[in-house]
Amino acid sequence: MADDKDVLRDxxxxxxxxxxTLSPEEITEREAEPYYLLLPRVSYLTxxxxxxxxxxxxxxxxxxxxxxxxxxEGSPLKWHYPTGVLFDLHASNTALPWNITVHFKxxxxxxxxxxxxxxxxxxxxxSCIKEADALKHKSQVINDMQKKDHKQLWMGLQxxxxxxxxxxxxxxxxxxxxxxxxxxxxFRIYQTMSERPFIQKLFRPVSPEGNPLTLGDLxxxxxxxxxxVEDEPKRYQVIIHGIExxxxxxxxWLSEHLSxxxxxxxxxxxxxxxx
Amino acid sequence: xxxxxxxxxxxxxxNFKVHFFDFEMAGRRVECLWKRxxxxxxxxxxxxxxxxxxxxxxxxxxxxERSDLQAVFSERLQTDKYEQQNRHDLSPGVDGGRCxxxxxxxxxxxxxxxxxxxELHKKRGELAQSVIELNNxxxxxxxxxQSNEAKMLEYQQQISHLEGECRELRNSLAxxxxxxxxxxxxxxxxxxxxxxxxxxxxxxxxxNQELVTRWMAEKxxxxxxxxxxxxxxxRRRQAKLQKELADAAKEPLxxxxxxxxxxxxxxxxxxxGETSPSRQPSRTPSKRTSQPLPPAGLLDSITNIFGRRRSxxxxxxxxxxxxxxxxxxxxxxxxxxxxxxxxxxxxxNAVRFSPGSRLLATGGMDRRVKLWEVISGHCEPKGALTGSxxxxxxxxxxxxxxxxxxxxxxxxxxxxxxDDFRLRxxxxxxxxxxxxxxxxxxxxxxxSGSYDRTLKLWDLRSKVCMKTVFxxxxxxxxxxTEQCVMSGHFDKKVRFWDIRSESxxxxxxxxxxxxxLDLNQDRSELLACSRDDLVKIIDLRSNAVRQTFSAQGFKxxxxxxxxxxxxxxxxxxxxxxxxxxxxxxxxxxxxxxxxDKGHSSAINSVSWSPSGAYVASVEKGSKAVLWSxx
Numbered sequence: 001m002a003d004d005k006d007v008l009r010d011x012x013x014x015x016x017x018x019x020x021t022l023s024p025e026e027i028t029e030r031e032a033e034p035y036y037l038l039l040p041r042v043s044y045l046t047x048x049x050x051x052x053x054x055x056x057x058x059x060x061x062x063x064x065x066x067x068x069x070x071x072x073e074g075s076p077l078k079w080h081y082p083t084g085v086l087f088d089l090h091a092s093n094t095a096l097p098w099n100i101t102v103h104f105k106x107x108x109x110x111x112x113x114x115x116x117x118x119x120x121x122x123x124x125x126x127s128c129i130k131e132a133d134a135l136k137h138k139s140q141v142i143n144d145m146q147k148k149d150h151k152q153l154w155m156g157l158q159x160x161x162x163x164x165x166x167x168x169x170x171x172x173x174x175x176x177x178x179x180x181x182x183x184x185x186x187f188r189i190y191q192t193m194s195e196r197p198f199i200q201k202l203f204r205p206v207s208p209e210g211n212p213l214t215l216g217d218l219x220x221x222x223x224x225x226x227x228x229v230e231d232e233p234k235r236y237q238v239i240i241h242g243i244e245x246x247x248x249x250x251x252x253w254l255s256e257h258l259s260x261x262x263x264x265x266x267x268x269x270x271x272x273x274x275x
Numbered sequence: 276x277x278x279x280x281x282x283x284x285x286x287x288x289x290n291f292k293v294h295f296f297d298f299e300m301a302g303r304r305v306e307c308l309w310k311r312x313x314x315x316x317x318x319x320x321x322x323x324x325x326x327x328x329x330x331x332x333x334x335x336x337x338x339x340e341r342s343d344l345q346a347v348f349s350e351r352l353q354t355d356k357y358e359q360q361n362r363h364d365l366s367p368g369v370d371g372g373r374c375x376x377x378x379x380x381x382x383x384x385x386x387x388x389x390x391x392x393x394e395l396h397k398k399r400g401e402l403a404q405s406v407i408e409l410n411n412x413x414x415x416x417x418x419x420x421q422s423n424e425a426k427m428l429e430y431q432q433q434i435s436h437l438e439g440e441c442r443e444l445r446n447s448l449a450x451x452x453x454x455x456x457x458x459x460x461x462x463x464x465x466x467x468x469x470x471x472x473x474x475x476x477x478x479x480x481x482x483n484q485e486l487v488t489r490w491m492a493e494k495x496x497x498x499x500x501x502x503x504x505x506x507x508x509x510r511r512r513q514a515k516l517q518k519e520l521a522d523a524a525k526e527p528l529x530x531x532x533x534x535x536x537x538x539x540x541x542x543x544x545x546x547x548g549e550t551s552p553s554r555q556p557s558r559t560p561s562k563r564t565s566q567p568l569p570p571a572g573l574l575d576s577i578t579n580i581f582g583r584r585r586s587x588x589x590x591x592x593x594x595x596x597x598x599x600x601x602x603x604x605x606x607x608x609x610x611x612x613x614x615x616x617x618x619x620x621x622x623x624n625a626v627r628f629s630p631g632s633r634l635l636a637t638g639g640m641d642r643r644v645k646l647w648e649v650i651s652g653h654c655e656p657k658g659a660l661t662g663s664x665x666x667x668x669x670x671x672x673x674x675x676x677x678x679x680x681x682x683x684x685x686x687x688x689x690x691x692x693x694d695d696f697r698l699r700x701x702x703x704x705x706x707x708x709x710x711x712x713x714x715x716x717x718x719x720x721x722x723s724g725s726y727d728r729t730l731k732l733w734d735l736r737s738k739v740c741m742k743t744v745f746x747x748x749x750x751x752x753x754x755x756t757e758q759c760v761m762s763g764h765f766d767k768k769v770r771f772w773d774i775r776s777e778s779x780x781x782x783x784x785x786x787x788x789x790x791x792l793d794l795n796q797d798r799s800e801l802l803a804c805s806r807d808d809l810v811k812i813i814d815l816r817s818n819a820v821r822q823t824f825s826a827q828g829f830k831x832x833x834x835x836x837x838x839x840x841x842x843x844x845x846x847x848x849x850x851x852x853x854x855x856x857x858x859x860x861x862x863x864x865x866x867x868x869x870x871d872k873g874h875s876s877a878i879n880s881v882s883w884s885p886s887g888a889y890v891a892s893v894e895k896g897s898k899a900v901l902w903s904x905x
Contacts, residue, residue, distance in 0.1 A: 003310060003311075003314055006314065007310075007313060007314060007317065010314075010317040010318070010321060011317070013321075014317075014320070014321065014324075014325070015321075015324065015325040015329070016324055016325075017324060017325070017327075017328035017329075017332060033339060035336075035339070036328075036331075036332040036335050036336065037332065037336075038325065038328065038329060038332055055339075058343070096323070096324060096327070096328065097328060097332075241317070241320075242320045242324065243313065243316035243317055243319075243320055244316065245309065245312065245313050245316070246308065246309040246312050246313075248308070248309050249309040249310075249312075249313065250309075253310075258313070
């Protein structure tokens with residue numbers, strides 16, 4: 001449907017305005033101006049911030065430069081989450097642009113993964129895709145693809161090529177019609193305040209009777225607190241790609257259209273704004 | 276998009292019992308609702324988060340870039356300026372020109388910078404060009420890669436195909452090897468069986484040999500016993516005889532007119548080689564003791580046939596018209612053919628003078644033995660002996676000249692009485708042509724040699740074959756001495772048989788098939804003719820070839836060409852294939868005479884009369900020739 005294609009495009013080309021400022025702790029030769037950038041929601045921080053790095057390296061001495069890392073309001077930003085997820089989780093209802101602080105030293109070993117080169121990001125991205133397909137198709141579709149097809153997925157993401165990416169990705173979004181959907185839905189539910197990084201469980205998109213299940217059914221099972229009863233004020237916001245879909249939205253449709261390029265449906269649950 | 280499965284809806288309907296139509300619309304409406312919500316929300320988000328900031332960030336970044344560039348330029352300008360100022364500081368004098376030179380310098384710098392700029396533009400263009408070229412190369416390489424991959428696939432297919440073939444070949448090879456192994460095993464098994472059988476055969480042959488030797492030993496013992504008895508018998512008889520003779524000598528005897536034995540005893544007194552022992556009682560028995568006496572039964576039967584002729588002197592064999600064995604007066608080498616006559620219809624194989632030299636017997640392929648009387652150089656036909664069913668191969672008279680023995684191609688030997696030409700005995704038993712038959716010296720036994728490679732010993736009293744020995748080769752001719760039978764064979768060998776032990780005593784090998792044998796008067800020399808056209812004299816005492824006679828034109832005409840000694844053993848006569856009679860001198864070893872005016876075809880047999888006066892020869896072409904020296 002035309003609507004569905006639009007949704008896919010809008011999801012792919014989603015952007016977040018960000019303002020990168022160098023941390024005051026860093027030693028600079030002169031003052032650095034902040035760097036503004038429209039971050040793609042579906043990509044990864046370290047993949048799209050080459051210009052940022054170059055901009056700030058201009059004012060720094062090479063001997064002071066270690067690995068770059070980003071932080072927002074004190075919490076280091078995990079580059080292996082998609083940028084959109086990080087924003088929805090940390091700064092969803094704050095003023096735009098998103099102010100990110102850039103660091104070059106004191107890498108927080110216990111909180112962040114090292115990102116030595118783009119191949120690390122590629123490996124992480126492909127592993128997410130494989131995990132998603134394992135849930136959806138028992139890895140049959142991803143294993144039938146050749147190495148060049150996998151490469152095409154990555155290159156599509158890296159070079160921001162919607163058509164190149166979706167030429168391959170549509171295969172991963174197919175399912176046998178008699179099933180009614182994927183075997184299991186690949187999703188992750190993120191929370192700001194939680195010991196565990198995210199919730200990920202096995203969830204079928206179709207009920208045993210054959211009815212398609214909705215987002216509400218998913219939350220009811222895995223995060224019942226997110227569903228608000230009629231009279232009570234909303235306690236949580238359920239955000240996917242910066243929007244709050246209705247709870248009646250079928251989870252199968254969400255997985256097909258609102259997944260990230262890594263084929264996972266990343267759901268951020270944040271406390272509702274008090275105002 | 277979700278395809279609303281009608282089945283699911285029907286289920287839904289049945290479960291909730293709601294109107295199908297309404298819910299379908301409601302379902303569609305619900306679908307529209309949440310999707311529209313999502314679409315609208317996304318658009319809203321983009322408006323807020325993207326569109327509001329896009330342009331500003333873009334412009335900001337451009338300005339940032341420009342300012343960086345300016346900073347770089349200004350830095351460079353500053354350093355240049357600084358340099359310039361330094362230079363000018365060093366040359367303070369030119370004040371007025373300072374402004375001009377400064378301007379000039381500025382202009383120069385500008386020019387330099389412009390040049391740099393154009394250079395950089397050029398470089399940029401070149402880089403863009405190389406980028407395009409590299410892209411082309413990449414495309415080209417991609418195409419190559421594709422074609423290579425296609426080739427690889429093809430090769431892989433080929434490989435799997437060849438692997439399949441290889442597997443098949445290996446399988447068939449394994450099968451062949453297995454079959455080969457099976458055959459080898461079978462062969463080994465057969466080899467073992469064969470070896471076992473060979474072993475068995477050897478053992479059996481050994482056993483056989485052992486049994487044969489034991490049997491021979493027993494036979495020898497028997498023979499010895501028999502001999503001893505015979506000796507006793509003969510001694511007894513001799514004693515009796517002596518006594519009777521002594522008695523008779525005291526009495527005067529009536530002389531009967533037709534008592535030929537008187538003649539016999541007269542002639543016998545002259546002495547020849549062949550006399551029966553009992554006729555000459557005055558002769559020292561020592562000469563003849565080794566000779567067994569003729570069995571009494573035969574004598575009786577013979578005298579019965581012809582009437583009683585009791586006479587001391589007739590103790591030996593003497594039927595009516597027994598011919599007196601003529602003594603050899605003088606051997607004369609013939610020089611001319613006295614009488615050439617047709618002897619038979621067809622080939623004449625054998626010729627023999629009677630012991631008295633008066634009769635000549637010839638045998639031919641017409642199955643007859645013809646008797647001729649030799650009267651003053653002519654041969655007058657006397658009679659024919661019939662009875663044979665096939666050609667005659669050899670003729671012999673017994674030592675008295677009363678019986679004639681002929682061997683025939685009808686596998687039998689026959690004995691006729693010479694006087695009345697009646698057939699007396701037929702000795703059958705051979706399984707092949709009988710090529711030669713001889714009386715043993717006691718005239719009571721006959722030995723015959725046959726094409727069937729055996730020699731048979733016949734006893735005339737019982738008229739049965741006493742012994743058969745297997746010679747191994749067809750026997751062409753036989754001669755006998757007291758103890759020994761000598762046979763000449765097709766396989767070039769002359770075999771010497773001991774009569775008593777019936778075994779081969781000796782073998783002598785010649786260079787060609789032995790066609791004829793003859794003994795000299797005292798049986799000390801053996802004459803042998805062989806197909807290599809050589810006539811040899813073998814000394815029986817030393818068993819060595821003493822002399823060899825050959826001649827340029829002399830060729831053996833057949834396997835049965837008969838040669839002969841002269842009666843005194845001083846000449847050897849042999850007929851050749853070209854019809855020439857050759858006579859050699861034994862003493863000198865040289866050819867004495869060649870008589871070619873007589874025969875027109877190959878000479879088969881030669882006989883020298885015991886008187887020494889005549890030589891008779893017969894040929895393939897039915898003629899017989901009587902030769903003499905007159």
